[in-house]
Amino acid sequence: MNPEDVMLSEISQSEDILYDSTYVKPPKSSNSQKQKRMKTHRFIYYADTGWAVGAEESDFEGWAFPFPGVTLIEDFVTPAEEAEMVRLMDRDPWKLSQSGRRKQDYGPKVNFRKQKLKTAGFRGLPSFSREVVRRMGLYPVLEDFRPVEQCNLDYCPERGSAIDPHLDDTWLWGERLVSLNLLSPTVLSMSREAPGSLLLCLAPSGFPQAPVEGATAPGRSVPCREVEVAVPLPRRALLVLTRAARHQWKHAIHRRHIGARRVSATFRELSAEFGPSGRQRELGQELLQTSLSFQGRPT
Numbered sequence: 001m002n003p004e005d006v007m008l009s010e011i012s013q014s015e016d017i018l019y020d021s022t023y024v025k026p027p028k029s030s031n032s033q034k035q036k037r038m039k040t041h042r043f044i045y046y047a048d049t050g051w052a053v054g055a056e057e058s059d060f061e062g063w064a065f066p067f068p069g070v071t072l073i074e075d076f077v078t079p080a081e082e083a084e085m086v087r088l089m090d091r092d093p094w095k096l097s098q099s100g101r102r103k104q105d106y107g108p109k110v111n112f113r114k115q116k117l118k119t120a121g122f123r124g125l126p127s128f129s130r131e132v133v134r135r136m137g138l139y140p141v142l143e144d145f146r147p148v149e150q151c152n153l154d155y156c157p158e159r160g161s162a163i164d165p166h167l168d169d170t171w172l173w174g175e176r177l178v179s180l181n182l183l184s185p186t187v188l189s190m191s192r193e194a195p196g197s198l199l200l201c202l203a204p205s206g207f208p209q210a211p212v213e214g215a216t217a218p219g220r221s222v223p224c225r226e227v228e229v230a231v232p233l234p235r236r237a238l239l240v241l242t243r244a245a246r247h248q249w250k251h252a253i254h255r256r257h258i259g260a261r262r263v264s265a266t267f268r269e270l271s272a273e274f275g276p277s278g279r280q281r282e283l284g285q286e287l288l289q290t291s292l293s294f295q296g297r298p299t
Contacts, residue, residue: 041222045190045231047072052229053203063200063220067229069245071141076238077132082182086263088128089152092298100159100255104298107149107268108287112169119287124296125150129265132180133292136267141240145176147267148284148291155186155253155262162258165191165250174269177241181233184260188231188239190249197221 041060043052045067052067054060077085094102106125109118125133129150136142155161168177200220229249233239241251274284 040228041226043229064203065198069243071240073238100161102154104152106296121299124290124293127294130294148270148287149268151266153264155258157258162255163253165252174271179239179266181237182263184262185235186233187257189252190229192224192249194224
């Protein structure tokens, strides 16, 4: 049984804007576009190897390609910490969002199309995130990560909660997207609309042992637009997206992967434009000081 099957079993047995101004819902596809997208080849991401492998009983079963830019840290918080975080979130109101989600924002109000932001009302990240942010710095991939925004999203199967494939903004938000998955497991589905094809290697026997990139000559290829990579997200795991996974592959949560209430807390850092050498460094410093005061309430 592959990891996604295990994850979906756990979901069934269990009891991105990623807010509106960050994510713009894609326009509806025409019939011809839908026909072109009907064929999807599913691959499963293996966190221990960093490769995506063709799903069992699929056309590409046993074939693989490297999938860089995904880091998964399991059991990032304890069950007690998870329960306390959600309890504190639920003390504040949740706002209805798109596609059956509810949200809480801790960050500046942003107009990404006009590239303008307002800091009025922003008082920082919530106090209960102080320890979460401190703990992030213990991992090499996040040792200099300083979030300036936190977005909590609440998913529920009764509301048909989901989020469409999208890329997060790059004008304000930086290289790393960090998300804490709470209350139930799910699957992050990643797709790419780039032209061209992905070259595949035949995974060695005994996989999921890591294939050696370049050791096996590519034997097949698959159009990028026809590939969807499933990244299983365990309960209480921390996900980090960087590089190609951040900038080239859209991410989504499908309705079928919400089997119980799920809460995610997504943290974003500033882009280089707001960094120490950037054009808006003074504003960036102001945002950071406010954010890391940990005195915030939902805006």
